[in-house]
Amino acid sequence: MMNMRCGKAQEYLSRAMDEALPADVAGKLERHLDACAECREYREDLQLGRRLLAGTEPALSENFEWRLQLRLSQAMQQAAADAYYPWDDPRADRKAWFRNFGTAASVGLAAVLALAMFVGPAGRTGSGSVPATVHSSAAQVAVEGGDRLPLDITRSPGAGLIGSGLQHPVSVGNLQAGNSGAFQAPRGWSGERIEDLLTIQQLRVENRKLANQLSQYEQWVNQYRAQLDRADSNALDLGEE
Amino acid sequence: MNLSLDEHRYGSPSPARADLQDVRDEELIVLVQNGQKRAFDEIVARYKGRLFSFILRMVKDPSLAEELTQETLIRVYIHATKYREIAKFSTWVFTIATNLVRNKMRQRSRRPHLISLNPAPEDDEIPVDPADQEADPTREVQREELAALINAATAKIPEKYRIPFLLREVDQLSYEEIQQVTGLKLGTVRSRINRARSRFRQLIKPMLRNEDLLEELEKIEARAAAEKDNEH
Numbered sequence: 001m002m003n004m005r006c007g008k009a010q011e012y013l014s015r016a017m018d019e020a021l022p023a024d025v026a027g028k029l030e031r032h033l034d035a036c037a038e039c040r041e042y043r044e045d046l047q048l049g050r051r052l053l054a055g056t057e058p059a060l061s062e063n064f065e066w067r068l069q070l071r072l073s074q075a076m077q078q079a080a081a082d083a084y085y086p087w088d089d090p091r092a093d094r095k096a097w098f099r100n101f102g103t104a105a106s107v108g109l110a111a112v113l114a115l116a117m118f119v120g121p122a123g124r125t126g127s128g129s130v131p132a133t134v135h136s137s138a139a140q141v142a143v144e145g146g147d148r149l150p151l152d153i154t155r156s157p158g159a160g161l162i163g164s165g166l167q168h169p170v171s172v173g174n175l176q177a178g179n180s181g182a183f184q185a186p187r188g189w190s191g192e193r194i195e196d197l198l199t200i201q202q203l204r205v206e207n208r209k210l211a212n213q214l215s216q217y218e219q220w221v222n223q224y225r226a227q228l229d230r231a232d233s234n235a236l237d238l239g240e241e
Numbered sequence: 242m243n244l245s246l247d248e249h250r251y252g253s254p255s256p257a258r259a260d261l262q263d264v265r266d267e268e269l270i271v272l273v274q275n276g277q278k279r280a281f282d283e284i285v286a287r288y289k290g291r292l293f294s295f296i297l298r299m300v301k302d303p304s305l306a307e308e309l310t311q312e313t314l315i316r317v318y319i320h321a322t323k324y325r326e327i328a329k330f331s332t333w334v335f336t337i338a339t340n341l342v343r344n345k346m347r348q349r350s351r352r353p354h355l356i357s358l359n360p361a362p363e364d365d366e367i368p369v370d371p372a373d374q375e376a377d378p379t380r381e382v383q384r385e386e387l388a389a390l391i392n393a394a395t396a397k398i399p400e401k402y403r404i405p406f407l408l409r410e411v412d413q414l415s416y417e418e419i420q421q422v423t424g425l426k427l428g429t430v431r432s433r434i435n436r437a438r439s440r441f442r443q444l445i446k447p448m449l450r451n452e453d454l455l456e457e458l459e460k461i462e463a464r465a466a467a468e469k470d471n472e473h
Contacts, residue, residue: 014435018409020416045442048449053395053410055461056388058297060289061307068285068311075315 406437
């Protein structure tokens, strides 16, 4: 007499295959199997199924690791590019530009007014108005709008009286790293995050290296593709003959 | 200064990969967290086959399976610092893979597809492989063909049963690990594996009494054992 129904026995068989069946239940299952040919066949089939799955493990393509390295390089590049730093953000650059423009214009205008009010009388001809050339310097400041006051302002009438302080361009903007690639401290830098800054520099260097590698790989891929195409067309030619 | 980024940050060169063969997975990922790229290479060597095998049997498309295998390994590398040894490393890796596979399958199912004017037969009516009916029982069954038959059968197991089944049969995760990967209850994991096995058996039943096929399987197993001996 079978104490266990086949449905239950087959469920236990599955667990027994995974060595997850308590010993007392395993004993009952064995007794059921001794008496039930259908469940014995079920067990054989499950074991055969497992062997078939293990025996037909798919093989990866030969260049799998090479392609993985390539993708990993790209992903690392992307991760480095995604690291957010305000001075790397183009929007921040645009904002800074507008801010600098405003600052430069304000400083320029203030300087011109100061010249007109305090220095101008020495240089003007007694008309009491601000000389036209001074106006044009202010306009030039507004037009150029960069982070430097134009040298022209020092050459306007009366400007010579303000001393040598404005003989050289005056930087009023932030200290951004230029396109030269040389490192400069960002605006508002307190010196506390030097490690971050060095890491960014290092990441940029790495980025450039990876980009070079990537273009090299792309060239190889194109070469291999061309070779493959040639080989394919040769094979087709032979086949047609 | 010609230091690599890893060396710049951490100051120590990576050990050779041969030295890492006896290192546990959980220790390897700590080395990866410390910037040792060779430890990651060892992880790739250990997991690429298992992941590919699991993913291919889920998505069926070999090139997509390779892509998802690579994506899984890339995520392991990029997010290495997020791993904490509260779960086995293999559980973490297969959780990433399973999520990627599920997302991909969801995307596929959302994509509109063409509707055939000749409706496909119900799942149960589909033969394991159409070629099987025409197959000459005396011809030698090649490994690739056998693999294709098995993959076709596996693909017909419903997804919710297939994931725990493959994690168990192909990747040899324990029930508890599968529970962590899938988020299912332990009893559900057990019963889904049982149902998947039963379904798989139904699907491969026509093959199971094929002498040629069994002979081919024995050859494959013998070759695999010989390769293993050579490795040692």
